[in-house]
Structures are given as C-alpha cells and as structure tokens.
Amino acid sequence: MSFTGILSIALGAILVENFILVKFLGICPFLGVSKKMDTALGMGFAVIFVMGLASIFCWVVNEWLLVPFNLEYMQTVVYILVIAALVQFVEMFLQKAVPSLYQALGIYLPLITTNCAVLGVALLNTQYGYNFLESVVYGITGGIGFTIAIVLFASVRERLEFADCPKAFEGFPIALVTAGLIALAFMGFSGLKVW
C-alpha cells in the first residue's frame, strides 16, 4: 500500500467525503451534543475511538467469518452485533482500567453504540473493498472528520446563542440553517485530489 493511497483515503474521509457534512451520517449526535464546545470534543474523541475499533473488528469478522461462508448479505446484522458488543466491552474495560478516560468519554461512549456513522464506516470499508490497513485508516480519519465537523458546528452554535436573530428562528431552526451552510461550504472540497 503506497503512502499516497493512505493519504488520499485520509483526506477523503476528513474533507471530501466528510461523514456528517457530505454523507449525512451521524446527524443525531451532530445536532444533539453540539451546544457546547467541550461536550462536542468529548463526543468527537469517543467517535474516533469507536470508529477505529469498529473498523478493525468488522474487517476481521467479515474477512474470516462472513466471506468464507458466503454470508456477505448478513453484513449489516453482524456489524450491528459486533459494534454493540464491542462498545459494551470497551466501556467495561475502560471503567476498570482507565477511569480517567472513562470519565472523559462519559455518556458519549454508550450513546454511539447505535450511531449510524459507526455502522456506516464498517459497511463502507467492505463496500470499497479496503484491506486491513486501509480500513483502519478510513475508520480513524472518518472519526477525525466527524470531530472537525461537530467542533466547527459547536463553535458556531455557541455564538448563535447571543446572536440577535428573528424570534421564529431562535434555537434549532437557525442551527439547522447553519448546519446547511457548513455542509455547503464542505462541498467546496469535492474537487480536492491527491495524486
């Protein structure tokens, strides 16, 4: 695997095909926990963590279990099972072994068990036919893209709180308009290319 190939996957996952703003996956946490910068950051790191792990385990399960038995059509079901069990296990492990990280990730870790961005990254890995290394890179950089999007959005929303906008737009409506504009801005990256 060449270095530029990895780089193009990373750049693609972070900017060109950003999970939230271009693929529209994981919108629920994007709107739900983006009111404050530090909660958004916590959520972002939890997503990077889980997306990376999910990519590893789903690749292993797919390659060693589903493909040999010709069960590719069960990918969605199996991935959901794998991710849910994985997050549960990681949560228990962290609580015992690294309580400080457990405290930092807090409620966000169980919240993303059923996040569609996490399931999406696992399914897309298979769909694109990525090998192990590519899958891991795609998972982690996809999480970084998620973090960038949610932190950008949170920083705008913190300012929106004080903005003098029309009564009818206060709160969620103006946040949705903002999200649309950020997504529009990210469309500008679609021409980006790495040789």
Add this chain to the structure above:
Amino acid sequence: MNNILYAVLVLGILGAVFGFVLAYASKVFAVEVDPRQEEILGVLPGANCGGCGFPGCSGYAAAIVEGKAPLNRCAAGGAECAKKISAIMGVDAGEIEKSVALVRCSGGPNVTKKYEYLGIKDCLSASRMPGGGPNECPYACIGLGSCVAACPFGAISVTDGLAHVDREKCVGCMACAAACPKNVIVKVPYSADITVACSSKEKGAVLRKYCDIGCLGCKICEKACPSGAIHVVDNLAVIDYSKCTSCGLCAQKCPRKLIRDSKLNRENDIDENAAQAE
C-alpha cells in the same frame, strides 16, 4: 438449505460468544460502587445546579459516600433532603438553615446611564464595555438577565432593568451570583427580614452625584441598631444576621430608605388589603 443453516449458525454462535465474553468481562472488570451512592442520588433533587460545590448531583453523592462532604450541602433539597441522606448514611445531619439569594441594588429605572447599550443581551458583555458598562454606578445591576438564564429554578426575574428574587422559589444554590459580573447578588438567610438593597462601596459624596437611593455610608443605621448587628464597611451598610433581631430600627432611620424591612411591607400589604376589604 446450507445457506440458511450457516447463516443461523454463524449469527447464533457469534451472539453466544459475545454474550459469554461480556458476561465474563462484567465479572472481571467489575467496579465496586457503594450502593449508598445510588440511593443518595435517588434522594437528591437531580437539578445538577452545582450549589453544593460539586460537579452535579452524582458528584455530590460520590463525595458524601467517600466522607468528603457534609450531608447538608444540598441547597435545592433543603432540610428534608439532608434528613433522608442522613438516614441512608446512618448519621445525624445537623440543622440546616434555608438561605436565598438577594439582589443588593434598588436601581432599575433610577440608575443614571452613561450611554445607551445596544449590544449583546448579556450582563458580562455589557460590563466589559468602556467604563464598566452603561450604568453610571459601577456596582449597579445591569438588568440584562444573565442571572435569569443561570437560574435552574426560575426564581429570578428582571423587571424595569433590575433583577428580583422570588424567595419562595429560590433554593439558595447561588448559580445567579456566579453569573453576575457585578457581584450584586449575595446569599442571605431565608428568615432575614431586614435587607440592604445596595452594594455600592463608593464614598457618599461621589455616589450622591449619580444615585439618589444608594448607600452613603452615613452610619445612622449603625447608631440606631440596639444589638450591634449592622456596620458600615467600605462605605456600605452590612448586616450580621447572626446578631440581627429584625427590630427594623435601621430601616426606619435610613435617610435613603434603602434598608428594607419585609415585615413592614407585609403589614402594609395587610393594611391595604384590609382597607380594600372595607
């Protein structure tokens, strides 16, 4: 046929393996949590106001179980909550006096303005403007309602540019005081009848130029008080509620009528009601 069999087997075995791994992991990685912590968390009001000085109700419950916090720190739950916690912990909680927030300013429409402020509707932003905000008095309530936004109990409101505390709704968590850039809000006992509605530490001669109702530090109240409960510190009358007997003499003598006697108001209200009834 084989296809179905494989599908069922793979999914079934996968599920079973994960189930056993998780069951085993929950034993291996079990973290012992004191059951009393959960119970205390159930008793606490769950407002997460932070009035106890700990990060939310769960933080306070953990601190109690570890013996790091007194049992009666929950302002929102009050004496009743402290009693329940002491029952769980098996110790005496001690008496808890309910306290409430007090806005020490009588400004509102009476405050002289240096300029008209049209910026962001937030006291902190306004107080960062040149000259410490739009008010001539550097100690006065700005009245843009940062305290209202901070109050988790809806106990504080702004009318005519001055914040008011509803003593019945207030639980004394002092979230409003933390949000106030002018430090105009202080904690007083719920039973306090006499209050000083000014927080200006300016010298009387200077204050007189821009405020008709602020404390001049004339010490008339200090001389009037028979129990030595009121003193002028830094040109401002301050009441020591442990000595105050609520006699109301200071309120009567105050030349600027800024020492309020809520007993008097109540009696006045009663008189008015009686007059109306007649």
